């Protein structure tokens with residue numbers, strides 16, 4: 001069976017990030033010198049926010065997923081105060097930092113990331129997992145610049161549960177904004193949002209207030225700026241994903257076969 005880990009097995013390095021629940025540090029396993037990311041969640045927080053079931057689901061889901069574009073969960077352990085998740089280390093950090101640094105991605109870079117995401121989501125949906133919280137903050141880059149989906153804190157095993165979402169509305173599909181039962185197609189909508197944001201540098205329904213974003217999502221108030229230049233194939237793909245009726249959104253399979261993806265994406269998932 002998997003060996004039992006404990007904190008003294010690791011040398012803890014610098015903090016990598018802070019989420020609503022917990023913090024992540026780079027760490028190195030002493031014997032193998034293998035570098036990981038250690039996510040620490042205090043048991044006090046688990047009690048306070050009653051997120052045991054969410055954490056358990058995140059662990060079970062992420063532990064079972066083994067895909068090149070999904071961040072691995074290698075194991076976990078706990079001590080008297082904390083629960084520790086031993087996660088794959090993504091050496092190049094958060095994709096959104098690269099996006100804000102570059103302003104927007106080239107069509108090749110954007111298509112490569114969208115293809116990686118689509119393959120990862122097809123794999124997750126195959127295992128009846130809906131991530132539901134795909135946004136640039138949850139996308140990491142490994143040492144080769146390969147995209148990794150992280151933080152399955154909001155994912156569910158196919159049955160859609162009622163829950164309150166926190167954070168930005170920008171990525172929420174209409175059925176989630178309306179808190180209707182939703183299905184896998186929410187992730188397809190989000191792919192449309194991300195494709196737009198990768199190419200233009202901002203999400204399509206951004207507004208000054210949450211209420212206005214809400215209204216723009218419900219109206220699917222989509223428009224394409226004249227700069228930067230974006231090909232009509234890219235706009236076609238985005239328009240076939242940002243569709244209110246979830247049953248009419250382009251399927252993951254059809255995204256992989258879309259002319260813009262075929263023409264621009266690097267199939268090995270890494271751009272030169």
Ligand SMILES: CC[C@@H](NC(=O)c1cc2[nH]nc(NC(=O)c3ccc(N4CCN(C)CC4)cc3)c2s1)c1ccccc1
Pocket residue numbers: 016017018019020021022023024037039071087088089090091092093094137138139140150151
């Ligand atoms: C996605 C959020 C989630 N994060 C994880 O689970 C995370 C899991 C995981 N594995 N590897 C990571 N790597 C980094 O965070 C990272 C950040 C910056 C880096 N660089 C800075 C710039 N430099 C030029 C190159 C190196 C390198 C690695 C993270 S974050 C989370 C959830 C709850 C609490 C905290 C964090």
